[in-house]
Amino acid sequence: MSLLREHWRKLALLIVGAGVAVVPLFVTGTDARYVLKVLSFVGINALIVLGLALLFGYAGQVSMGHAAFFGLGAYASAWVTKSLGLPWLVGLAAAVLLTAAAGILLALPSLRLKGHYLAMATLAFGEIMRIAFVEAKGVTGGPDGLSGIPYASIGPLSFDTPQMNYWLVWGVLVLAIWLAANIVNGRPGRSMRALHGSELGTMASGINITGIKVRVFTLSAVFAGVAGALYASVVGFVSPSTFSLHLSVILVAMAVLGGTRSLAGPLLAAVVLTLIPYADAILPGLSREVMTVIQEWEADVYGLVIIIVILFMPGGIAGALRGVFVRGGEAK
Amino acid sequence: MGAPELLQFALAGLKNGSIYALVALGFTIVYASTGVINFAQGEFVMLGGMLSVWAHSTLGLPLPLAALIGILGTAVIGVVFELLAIRPRKDGDPLALIIITVGGSLLLSNLARHVFGPSERSLPAFTAGPSLRFLGATLERQSLWIFGLTALAVVVLTVFYSRTRLGRAMRACSINRTAARLVGVDPKRLVTISFALAAALGGLAGVVTTPLTQTAFNVGSSFGIKGFAAAILGGLGNPIAAVIGGLVLGLLESMSIAFLSSTYKDAISLVVLLLVLFIRPQGLLGRGGREKV
Amino acid sequence: MSLLQVREVTRSFGGLIAVDRVSFDVHDGQIKAIIGPNGAGKSTLFNLLTCFDRPDSGSVLFEGRELFGERPDRVVRMGVARSFQNTQLFEEMTAHENVILGTHARSGSSFTPAALRLPSARKRDDLASQEADRLLRLVGLESWRGSLAADMPHGLRRLLEIARALATSPRLVLLDEPAAGLNTQETTALGEVLYRIRDHGATLVIVEHDMGLVMEVSDEIVVLDRGCKIAEGPPRLIQKDPAVIRAYLGEEDADEL
Ligand SMILES: Nc1ncnc2c1ncn2[C@@H]1O[C@H](COP(=O)(O)OP(=O)(O)OP(=O)(O)O)[C@@H](O)[C@H]1O
Numbered sequence: 020m021s022l023l024r025e026h027w028r029k030l031a032l033l034i035v036g037a038g039v040a041v042v043p044l045f046v047t048g049t050d051a052r053y054v055l056k057v058l059s060f061v062g063i064n065a066l067i068v069l070g071l072a073l074l075f076g077y078a079g080q081v082s083m084g085h086a087a088f089f090g091l092g093a094y095a096s097a098w099v100t101k102s103l104g105l106p107w108l109v110g111l112a113a114a115v116l117l118t119a120a121a122g123i124l125l126a127l128p129s130l131r132l133k134g135h136y137l138a139m140a141t142l143a144f145g146e147i148m149r150i151a152f153v154e155a156k157g158v159t160g161g162p163d164g165l166s167g168i169p170y171a172s173i174g175p176l177s178f179d180t181p182q183m184n185y186w187l188v189w190g191v192l193v194l195a196i197w198l199a200a201n202i203v204n205g206r207p208g209r210s211m212r213a214l215h216g217s218e219l220g221t222m223a224s225g226i227n228i229t230g231i232k233v234r235v236f237t238l239s240a241v242f243a244g245v246a247g248a249l250y251a252s253v254v255g256f257v258s259p260s261t262f263s264l265h266l267s268v269i270l271v272a273m274a275v276l277g278g279t280r281s282l283a284g285p286l287l288a289a290v291v292l293t294l295i296p297y298a299d300a301i302l303p304g305l306s307r308e309v310m311t312v313i314q315e316w317e318a319d320v321y322g323l324v325i326i327i328v329i330l331f332m333p334g335g336i337a338g339a340l341r342g343v344f345v346r347g348g349e350a351k
Numbered sequence: 352m353g354a355p356e357l358l359q360f361a362l363a364g365l366k367n368g369s370i371y372a373l374v375a376l377g378f379t380i381v382y383a384s385t386g387v388i389n390f391a392q393g394e395f396v397m398l399g400g401m402l403s404v405w406a407h408s409t410l411g412l413p414l415p416l417a418a419l420i421g422i423l424g425t426a427v428i429g430v431v432f433e434l435l436a437i438r439p440r441k442d443g444d445p446l447a448l449i450i451i452t453v454g455g456s457l458l459l460s461n462l463a464r465h466v467f468g469p470s471e472r473s474l475p476a477f478t479a480g481p482s483l484r485f486l487g488a489t490l491e492r493q494s495l496w497i498f499g500l501t502a503l504a505v506v507v508l509t510v511f512y513s514r515t516r517l518g519r520a521m522r523a524c525s526i527n528r529t530a531a532r533l534v535g536v537d538p539k540r541l542v543t544i545s546f547a548l549a550a551a552l553g554g555l556a557g558v559v560t561t562p563l564t565q566t567a568f569n570v571g572s573s574f575g576i577k578g579f580a581a582a583i584l585g586g587l588g589n590p591i592a593a594v595i596g597g598l599v600l601g602l603l604e605s606m607s608i609a610f611l612s613s614t615y616k617d618a619i620s621l622v623v624l625l626l627v628l629f630i631r632p633q634g635l636l637g638r639g640g641r642e643k644v
Numbered sequence: 645m646s647l648l649q650v651r652e653v654t655r656s657f658g659g660l661i662a663v664d665r666v667s668f669d670v671h672d673g674q675i676k677a678i679i680g681p682n683g684a685g686k687s688t689l690f691n692l693l694t695c696f697d698r699p700d701s702g703s704v705l706f707e708g709r710e711l712f713g714e715r716p717d718r719v720v721r722m723g724v725a726r727s728f729q730n731t732q733l734f735e736e737m738t739a740h741e742n743v744i745l746g747t748h749a750r751s752g753s754s755f756t757p758a759a760l761r762l763p764s765a766r767k768r769d770d771l772a773s774q775e776a777d778r779l780l781r782l783v784g785l786e787s788w789r790g791s792l793a794a795d796m797p798h799g800l801r802r803l804l805e806i807a808r809a810l811a812t813s814p815r816l817v818l819l820d821e822p823a824a825g826l827n828t829q830e831t832t833a834l835g836e837v838l839y840r841i842r843d844h845g846a847t848l849v850i851v852e853h854d855m856g857l858v859m860e861v862s863d864e865i866v867v868l869d870r871g872c873k874i875a876e877g878p879p880r881l882i883q884k885d886p887a888v889i890r891a892y893l894g895e896e897d898a899d900e901l
């Protein structure tokens with residue numbers, strides 16, 4: 020039976036994947052550029068939230084500084100490709116290495132301690148990086164940021180149209196989802212589920228809890244760094260105001276709304292919450308006034324969503340969906 | 352650098368440090384009753400400033416009354432926040448509560464933007480007049496208010512903790528959650544009171560500092576981070592340590608301006624925060640204490 | 645040289661000295677029992693030996709290496725496995741998965757192979773699954789393989805915890821009251837299981853109140869009373885020891901001795 024379910028799952032994923040892949044073919048018309056750009060943003064946010072979902076939903080930790088990893092990745096790749104003129108893949112590698120190193124340096128000391136020191140350490144890290152982005156003018160261009168960042172390219176393949184950018188972002192996202200799903204369904208995922216069940220039991224099984232949490236955090240930092248590299252090449256411009264504490268909090272809101280012990284829930288939440296301020300991209304009929312109101316109240320809604328979800332639907336979207344399916348299954 | 356300049360920097364450091372101390376006290380009080388870092392603590396500073404500006408400029412109330420409204424209004428908001436957002440989460444899971452305070456911080460600052468507007472606001476100094484000269488250094492009159500009111504807050508808190516039944520219960524509760532019940536006080540009530548106190552202290556910080564620094568809907572997080580760094584530096588959970596942490600942090604900051612550059616002033620507290628977390632998580636004054644694995 | 649050397653181990657809680665300068669040795673291939681009235685400090689001693697708790701003073705050498713100061717999960721990987729008086733199972737997982745988690749001690753969580761689904765990860769998973777099945781058979785739980793731990797009867801949960809401990813491939817296994825909640829028949833079966841574990845090359849230390857079982861399986865007994873070791877020796881001598889009888893006077897167990 021579970022084998023059957025596994026097959027259904029693969030089929031569903033295939034259909035969703037194919038659907039995502041063909042989207043650019045159907046987006047045409049005058050604002051196609053805008054719509055595809057918004058959808059690329061969605062994919063970029065989803066990539067960061069995927070990492071946060073591993074961290075929050077499986078490892079039981081929260082990061083208040085993922086905007087900083089996002090920024091680190093963006094600046095690293097922008098600098099390598101624009102200022103050094105090196106290939107895009109080298110920039111991507113720089114983003115990965117830098118965010119991995121920063122992730123390990125933060126996680127090792129704070130996860131050794133019991134409690135939620137990681138949240139505080141990441142908060143401080145995020146603010147330090149924000150200052151660094153402004154002050155390290157030689158690399159980051161200071162408060163004005165860096166512009167004219169080249170498009171991504173891999174060998175002869177250049178991602179210089181909105182369609183290509185969309186495919187690049189979503190292609191990377193699919194790869195990241197595959198990695199994350201393997202982790203969740205494999206040994207590390209089992210260890211983290213064990214931790215939810217019994218901490219003493221987990222230790223008695225000889226499982227290095229800290230080690231797993233450090234790895235999960237580092238991976239989530241790298242996901243954010245890769246998202247940053249994608250962002251830099253898709254937008255062509257980075258500036259420090261993007262990588263704010265505010266963004267970190269909104270990313271956490273997405274992961275929380277998505278729910279624990281799920282990847283699909285947070286991904287869905289990332290898609291929906293990212294689209295809200297750009298609602299006119301998918302609902303072209305929306306008037307300017309409606310959009311203004313939405314953008315005006317967006318942050319309040321995020322704050323409220325965080326509180327309400329934690330209080331009244333701690334499983335988030337994933338928990339709610341699970342509830343529906345389980346009840347449906349039992350009814351049969 | 353001459354002695355008067357050094358004194359000048361020291362006074363500035365102590366002034367900022369007093370504000371950090373007030374915020375740090377708020378962190379410590381909530382931490383003691385819930386075991387949670389209240390990420391919305393900085394918003395209380397913002398609210399204290401905004402409410403008093405509103406009462407003074409918009410309602411036209413006299414400054415002392417406006418200041419009182421700033422403090423008490425913030426305390427009320429703290430209580431409402433606790434009742435609506437913290438108390439319903441009955442299991443008290445720290446991760447959940449931390450995230451709730453993160454959401455609360457976002458919500459409070461943006462509601463303030465809608466209610467009070469996006470612009471920077473200020474209050475007149477509590478006593479008008481030119482700055483004082485003091486051993487070759489100058490000192491704004493408002494700084495004296497900051498020192499005095501911080502000291503008063505610390506004294507009132509000390510008396511509250513050591514002389515009143517409620518205060519003693521709160522202290523017992525921070526050592527051992529079940530102890531509160533033993534002395535006949537409902538632990539849930541203690542959490543509410545701790546939020547009221549923390550919010551009032553934050554509000555006070557906001558009220559006294561607004562004449563010097565101005566305020567706006569988005570200043571909360573930076574006060575929060577400074578206050579939190581101070582609380583960690585002193586050692587979480589101990590009010591005296593919070594005050595010392597605040598003063599030390601303020602001095603460190605102003606000395607870094609004196610001897611390095613003002614560029615990194617804001618980074619100092621963050622670096623201190625990370626270093627303390629990593630090297631001595633129990634803080635300067637915290638006891639080693641064996642952390643049970 | 646003995647496998648485990650316990651030296652002057654002390655742990656106090658406030659004014660209460662729960663374990664008071666306890667020393668003894670465990671030799672390779674032995675089954676050693678630790679007995680004593682309720683509150684004697686047996687579980688506290690287990691927590692200390694496995695580094696789930698830190699002592700005030702003393703030292704514990706396992707294969708000549710100091711254990712104190714290690715992390716509990718490291719101690720498990722060094723070869724010291726344990727069960728708990730209050731079982732610590734993964735309730736929402738099947739019996740089979742519970743035992744598989746024990747195998748993680750040996751093979752790590754293998755993050756990268758798992759993320760990339762390398763063949764090595766799959767092979768390791770297959771081996772872990774087979775090993776878990778073997779251990780379930782060893783403790784007689786093969787028919788419970790797919791049941792959730794939460795759904796299993798109390799006595800069997802203890803056996804499951806033993807299987808999980810064995811999955812870490814320990815050289816030394818510490819079991820805290822393995823027979824609690826078992827009926828006579830199950831206790832006899834447990835005795836068999838203990839012998840089988842020993843015959844597979846592991847050394848056993850058990851804390852147990854069931855004197856029948858203790859007298860039957862153990863090679864040597866340590867008796868604790870109010871934190872202190874009051875006697876040590878083979879079962880027959882311990883049964884006659886006046887200090888032991890005095891410690892148990894007033895306790896129901898005294899009749900059984
Ligand atoms: N964490 C703790 N804090 C305070 N006292 C403790 C703690 N753990 C154990 N004790 C005390 O230490 C003493 C020894 O307890 P322990 O659990 O080791 O006894 P035991 O021999 O295992 O008893 P039993 O046969 O009932 O399991 C008891 O008096 C107990 O109350």
Ligand SMILES: [Mg+2]
Pocket residue numbers: 686687688729
């Ligand atoms: Mg016991």
